Amino acid sequence: MFTYYLQLALKSLRKTPFSTALMVIAIACGIGISMTALTLNHVRANNPIPEKSAQLFSLQLQASGKDSSWTTSDNVPLQITYQDAVNISRLLPEYNHTPMFKTSFAVRSLKPSFTPILKNARVTNRHFFSMFKLHFKYGSTWSKAVDENPANQVVIDEQLNQKLFGGGDHVGEQIYLNDEKFRIVGIIEHWQPAPKFYDLNNGAFDKAEQIFVPISLTTSTELNSSGNNNSWKNERVNTYKEKLASEMLWLQYWFELPNQQAQDKAEQVLDGYIAQQKKLGRYERDDARAELQNVVQWLAYRKVVDDDSNVLVGVSFLFLSVCLVNTIGLLLAKFLRSAPNVGVRRALGASKGQVFAQHLVEVGVLGFLGGLVGLIFAQIGLTILKTQFDGYDVLASMDLTMLFAAPVIAITATVLAGIYPAWRVCSTLPSIYLKTQ
Amino acid sequence: MFSISPIFNAMMRSKSSVMLIIMQIALTLAIVSNAAYIIHQRIHDMQRDTGIPEQQVIGFSMYFFDNQVDIIKQLQLDAQKLKTLPGVLEASAINSLPLSDGGSAWGVRNQLATDGVKNITTGAFVGDTDLVSSLGQTVSRGRNFTAEDMIYLVKGNEVPKVAIVTQALANALFPAQDALGKTFYSLDMPLQIVGIVDHMQGPWVHSSIVERNIFVPALSPGKFVNFAILAEKDQVNSVLANAQEFLLGLESRRVVSQPETVAKMKANSYQSDRLMTNMLFVIIVVLIFITALGIAGMTIFNVNRRQKQIGTRRALGASKANIIQYFITESAIISAVGIALGIILALVLNHYLMSYFKSTPLAIGYIIATILGIVVVINFSVYWPARKASLISPAIATRSV
16 A cells, blocks of 8 residues: 555646646755754764763862852852862772873884874873773773872873884883873874863863873872963962962863762762861861762753854744745645545545655655755755864764654655645545536 | 645655655754854954954064063063065064964953952953054044153062053943943052043953953063064065064074964954854755755655646646646645744754853844745755656556566
8 A cells, every 4th residue: 555655646746747846945944954953962062971971070179268269059169279189189099080180292113214293182080981981992001000009091082103114013102291201101093082071161061181190190290281271369380390389270170979888978978078178277168078979960950051052953944844834835735636536546445544644655755855865955954064174074974863853854844744635635526626627 | 726635635645754744954054043043142253343454454573582682671672673665564572462362461450449440351452552553443532642651660669550442342441331440449549530442352262351452651671572473464474484583683582483463363263153153054065955945856756746636637637837836835845844844943953052151042033034045945856856747748547567
């Protein structure tokens, strides 16, 4: 039956090429634009680490000045001080957690002919790799001893490995970071979480770092953050030592807390830490507290899906609705014109349901064609975005979900739109049309 | 020679298709007026006067990776040597570049006493003696920095004593007073205003403090430094092409980034706004196109369906103009209802958008302009099928099907 309806549908669509083309174009434009907007939104709303997003927690401390105000919705600063980072990293040894910040290095191989390249690096402890699920191609992270007693060891990403050495296993070899030699202990597979959830400060879709060095080096090598540095206190910070002891906020901090028990324990220990710092007189706010948020909560809190992107989706779906209203109008006109034929079919014994099904199949074919052309429109739109705007490579790419979603949305929307015209035509009385002719 | 009632009666015979066109017109009006308004706001922001000769100011960063380099000495030498390059008017080391979306902000206050203090956040440009002119600025009142003003933050015990401010910051710190010569504070450090720049936008284009900026004459030996060059208009490209290599020739123990004009940085900073305006613009154009085609399609359908009636009217003496008038009147009635509904929808949609953007309410001008546009488009798309209808021969009435 379905194939017969399909044949009827194709025949009917071919009979009115102008209105068929009009309907397909209308649906395709609606789908094309709304899918482009939805893709941008979908990538922003992506969960970058679904297996662990409920176990990784970012830490914030409400530890700034009495009258400090921050741009966050709960007025808690996004980053923490070096002092707090060091103190907290000594707590809770049973769980993995790490302070971190971004810095820059001029990187070169030992070959004198190699032109140095400026690269971002992540300063962190050895837990970073297991916490955020980075995979080692060669070697591994630095040892526990290095987290306590600094050594010039480095983990690099395979792309950088390619640039420095042309690929291959180079664990144990040395490279220059600035003017110091570092020994490579591990080479990771390329890693690019989108959004870059562990540090959203300088763009949620920035490139992940390709160099990782132990945070224990901070004091000896005087590493500075090349991300955000925020100050609230009236204090002079002239030397590096003063910076480390200051209330300047420049580090991020993440916990891995595998279960509820761990989360309760962490909260309890952090509360104890806050109370202690309050007692010491360092935390002056009455609402001093620690805030832990898992990846999903963190991304929502940081508004990675920004207002523009939401508004675009809203407007583009309104646009799709206009395209569908347009299609309903044209379908209604077309179906009612074929009402005399329907009358004959009904008189010859076709049931209401059969006529309805036949017309819905026709609508479905339209939706499918519109969805397909719409998907092409969307791909063209996304390609234009990628070429016209820097940094939209990640954002403007359809994943499998989107590729499947587009035609499904198109067909569903069109069939829903087609229900009314199909119902109208199947509920016509056969007698009227039999009489006039 | 026409009356509305027969047209109205005919319309009531196909209520659903009339309703659909009304809905389409209403939604189109709501979307187009709001989208046009958002586009206007973004373009307005992008086209604000930045006070900077964007095409002529070139910026880049450098990173000294060797501790042996005397960074301050090198920065001074760089500026001095760069000025010998053809096309370079001014050059200065600087902490951050305007319109680049990255920089440093200082908290400043008009007095040390807490009573009546004004705490203000401002963009801060810290650099060599020529930093103001390297950004293409002129000191409109007071004086520019001199070599005596320069502070070198090497030992950490010297602090800058003077600053130049933009007029917007001067107004914020000392409203209704002449700020020139006055002293303000950053932390407890007093800074005397020696000069005023009329107007220059700072690092963050989306910030409310974009017009508030200070210039401070100080150099520090940080590894990471920016550089600003003011180039002659017709030699910008050659400076862009040569600066990197030239500087590495002077000192190779550093990484120098590819120079860019401030215009390019500005374009990057406004990228999300351009995306928004482009997408909304496409939506508006396609929407109008689809609505026009839809209305034309429906009119063609009506014309075909009423061929016999039209023929009969023509046979009974109606002129061609009468027939055209009939369809135009019909569409006018439908449009009027659609537009009335669309105004309400536009305001509702605007209400939702305002909760997102905290923007001002939709200006009535946008609704009116959109209505005019829609009326033109509707008439245009109705006229052609209506004209076709008017050409239907009266003889058709006499034919039986």
